[in-house]
Amino acid sequence: MSNALPVAELINNRGMNVDARCQACGEEPESINHTLFGCHVARQVWALSSILNPPGGFHESSVFSNLDFLLNSRKGNNSLLIYWRNWPWILWNLWKRRNESLFEGRLLTSEEVVLKSEDEAEEWFLAQQVEKDWAVTEKASKPLIRLNWEPPPCGWxxxxxxxxxxxxxxxxxxxxxxxxxxxxxxxxxxxxxxxxxxxxxxxxxxxxxxxxxxxxxxxxxxxxxxxxxxxxxxxxxxxx
The missing domain is CATH 3.30.420.10 (Ribonuclease H-like superfamily/Ribonuclease H)
Structure with a gap:
């Protein structure tokens, strides 16, 4: 959202001459929205994931609209949390896949991107629960010490x-x-x-x-x- 990802479109806008085409699908230009939502690789990843796509698909040019959909569509329906919570990892692994293909020549399939995102999300949420349990245990094991605050004299x-x-x-x-x-x-x-x-x-x-x-x-x-x-x-x- 801050235009910080160095995709080809932004690199060219900053005065450097690089091939503007997406290296995964050959379409121009390689924008942030294209890389994360519009490329055929990204579309396949989102289709294979457990996250429902917006009606009519993701917006073709607005990364703001697409992130707004991901941030707000689950509101009021906590039953979808376990299916919806993977989307930050999907975005992250789509970006990592793009970089690995450019700089390392290594290509993850769409299925591998989805599975990797689900595994990393599961690990992260499990770690938060473990940390929360530790905090509760530690709090229960510590004696409760209350220090009464003593007020100053009047006028102080x-x-x-x-x-x-x-x-x-x-x-x-x-x-x-x-x-x-x-x-x-x-x-x-x-x-x-x-x-x-x-x-x-x-x-x-x-x-x-x-x-x-x-x-x-x-x-x-x-x-x-x-x-x-x-x-x-x-x-x-x-x-x-």
Whole structure:
């Protein structure tokens, strides 16, 4: 949809001279819509798949119309999901088949494209279910710990700061949320930090960023809170 696939039509439009014909059927031009829907190979793949084709067939020139059909035709009928869910893999394998035929001289038959798409879709949905089951099991095995948020005194705001740091990559993620004494969120933000080799360095940079954020918003009377005991101790008792 972004015209990013380097088919012959778009390559020529960008100033390079290549054969504009589709290398699978010899028709001109090789457009994205032709490759994925209009070529005789694509039409045969869609006909062999479990996906119902639109009345009158796919649109001859509009990839937007064809994708709109694939995205919306199953709405309201969940019973068709298992048959309908393969279409992204069909598009992907049609594109891979085109590239393999051009650059490797290897041609999958239409039947092989359909079977490959169905297998890959099945593997992907199975992986999502396994991951979902793991998440449920892990959540059930973890003790539930509820930390009550303590409101600041009247006239003050509380900024809770969170830090997550990856030792392997030297990356950190930070976030803060500012609430009033009633717990209403006033502001919040998050960002990534790189080149942080130590956890204490990540804590310091992210706490400093949170303080600077308050200053840039001209917000005072703020109590900072978070799992940053070393940082708070260094600020409140620098001599120690």
């Amino acid at each position: 705001l509380k900024c809770n700061v969170g830090v997550d740091w990856c030792k392997r990559d030297g990356l950190a993620g930070g976030g803060w949320v500012l609430r009033n004494e009633r717990g209403v969120v006033i502001l919040h933000s998050r960002r990534a930090f790189s080149g942080l080799l130590y956890k204490v360095e990540a804590n310091f940079e992210i706490l400093k960023w949170a303080v600077e954020s308050m200053r840039s918003h001209h917000i005072s009377n703020v109590i900072f809170s978070g799992d940053l005991e070393d940082m708070f101790g260094a600020i409140t008792g620098p001599e120690a």
